[in-house]
Amino acid sequence: MNGNDSMMKPIVKLRGHVGSIFLVGQFDFNAHKAFRQASQELLDNSDISEIEVDFDQVPYLDSSALGMLLLLKERTSSAGKGLALVNCRETVRQVLEIACFTKLFNIS
Numbered sequence: 001m002n003g004n005d006s007m008m009k010p011i012v013k014l015r016g017h018v019g020s021i022f023l024v025g026q027f028d029f030n031a032h033k034a035f036r037q038a039s040q041e042l043l044d045n046s047d048i049s050e051i052e053v054d055f056d057q058v059p060y061l062d063s064s065a066l067g068m069l070l071l072l073k074e075r076t077s078s079a080g081k082g083l084a085l086v087n088c089r090e091t092v093r094q095v096l097e098i099a100c101f102t103k104l105f106n107i108s
Helices: 029-043 063-078 090-098
Strands: 013-017 020-023 050-057 082-086
Touching: 013 029, 013 063, 029 050, 029 063, 050 063, 063 082
Parallel strands: 020 050, 050 082
Antiparallel strands: 013 020
């Protein structure tokens, strides 16, 4: 079985001091390596002061995705950068609310 067809590919875009990670597809454990590489690219960029994770094209996320977001939050805080979760669909927003992420993250 080749899982690459459903593999999420994060797209990194820079806009001034904001670095965005556009997620496309299901955000689950299979996305771990690609998400980490995309976020590390922004964490290493000294021009970036804010990281946005864009969920507009994400229909679903699981508990491993929540773990990846928590890890990214720790890493952005350590790097002195801001973090926001943007364009969350209703299904994604519900998962984030159930996990009490609304208290930990700036979500729009």
